Amino acid sequence: MTTRPPPRPRPTGPPCSTSRASTPTGPSSASSSSASAPAAEPVGPAGPGAGSVARMAKAPILTPQAEDFPRWYQDAVAKAELADNGPVRGTMVIRPYGWAIWERMQAEVDERIKATGTQNAYFPVLIPESYIEREKAHVEGFSHEFWTVTHGGGKELEEPVVVRPTSETVFGIYMAKWVQSYRDLPLLLNQWANVMRWELRPRLFLRTSEFLWQEGHTAHATEADAAAFAARVLHDVYEDFMVDVLAIPVLTGRKTSRERFPGATNTMTLEAMMRDGKALQMGTSHELGRNFAEAFDIRYLDDNGDQQLCWTTSWGVSTRMVGGLIMTHGDDRGLRLPPRVAPVQVVVLVVRDEQGAGERARLIVEELRAAGVRAELDARVDTSFGRRAVDWELKGVPVRLEVGPRDLANMSLTLVRRDHEGKDTIPLDGVGSRVADLLDDIQASLLHEARLRRDGGTAEVTSLDDAVEAARTGFARIPWSAVGDEGEDRLAEHGVTVRCLQRADGGLPAADDEPDLVAVVARAY
């Protein structure tokens, strides 16, 4: 984490990348491997057991996090087969395993959204430019990120259309049409969609030009109702999902005015700490005041027969969460997925198909599935054991059960959990319930570990200098009164931003100018 290990000669790829002047084969690689073997990252005095010694002798599968975190991230995404870059800059191909994770996320988030009474709908990807221009702050904030379509059917369009960067404007138009009376409120809508924003520096999942998300749009009769709903989504949908399912501890708070969504009167955020100490905004929920209601004439007749403007909100979480999941839990051996999002919770690996191990493994998979566990069989016995073990570790599958002749002779199984070192031997009987309990345990322990790391990486400070210093490796909490607008400028000079404002107890402020607020500052993705 403290980045800046002495620049090692060439810790990775000794097998081939070392050669430059000499022959690229035998001799040089032999000498270089003997030279770099002792230098191989001291994976930790903690790394016990015989297995890790054997592992260290080989080139690491992924670039170690401590050596180059961004590189590690890319390696992890590639080796776990989550995604590839698309052919157009900033676009992303999500591979089946990555998509399976996203599907799990969608299912969990969607369920929580519906629990608020919100209904799903779908709005078009193309938006007339004139719509977007109706809300002044909104255009100003977004115009530099537009992808604009100027031609259709080979002819220039009379009015260019924008590929949606977000859909407040189209929702606004139709909300105005659908809302007539206070009896129509609140109007609670959501859509799952793709959006496009011009990006200067794309990174898979974290920042791509096209990304997938859910965007909720609601209209309310009163400001209080809108504010309450936006906060409800923040906590009951997003925070609950992130903590409970993703095992990612998040800080919730209010954005400063400069970090606010274009067109919003209040932006609330969920911020998580990645393993390199940087912050990632995992989701947002906005109060839009009457800004969009005015721009799109979203009005209703109240119970006195008077015309009133609505109060609207919008909120979203995106595929970026996949990146957050990787960077929160992943280690040098790959992903570590919390069981509740893991597409595969348990892999049952046939070591060798002898003594009926293959058949036994099939039965275990069936038993697990019957117990409600997402279990997968790995019977590729023509691939070496180590190879397969490494594959599943890269993919972050929480539990691996190994079934081989040796286990069957003892009527037992070998169990390996991904969240920490070591193997256990468990009896063959009662695998289903035992594993189900274990998954809960792993879920809890990943959350616990992430919490400890976040709390340990957060410093309480009182000066901007100390905040900048602390932000080199983690978060800093500093009285908002010690920062202010000029303070934000100073922090920005060091690549540090105010991630959110909180009350001293971590609660959500009702306004920016509440006394005694605390600013959480950090470097961010």
Add this chain to the structure above:
RNA sequence: CGGGAAGUGGCGCAGCUUGGUUAGCGCGCAGCGUUCGGGACGCUGAGGUCGCGGGUUCAAAUCCCGCCUUCCCGACCA
């Protein structure tokens, strides 16, 4: 968008400075055999419009121009 680096079989690279018959290597992949409880080994084999488009030349992976893409650093963002 500014600064830096780089695009050569799926991946990682060499070759380019001093253009010249069949463009190499490691990993991966396929077949066979030996193996098998932590990325196995041997043999055989498949796979390349050298990012794209122009130009120079008898001849271009190699030289020149333009574009695209990726990575790192900054400013913008979920």
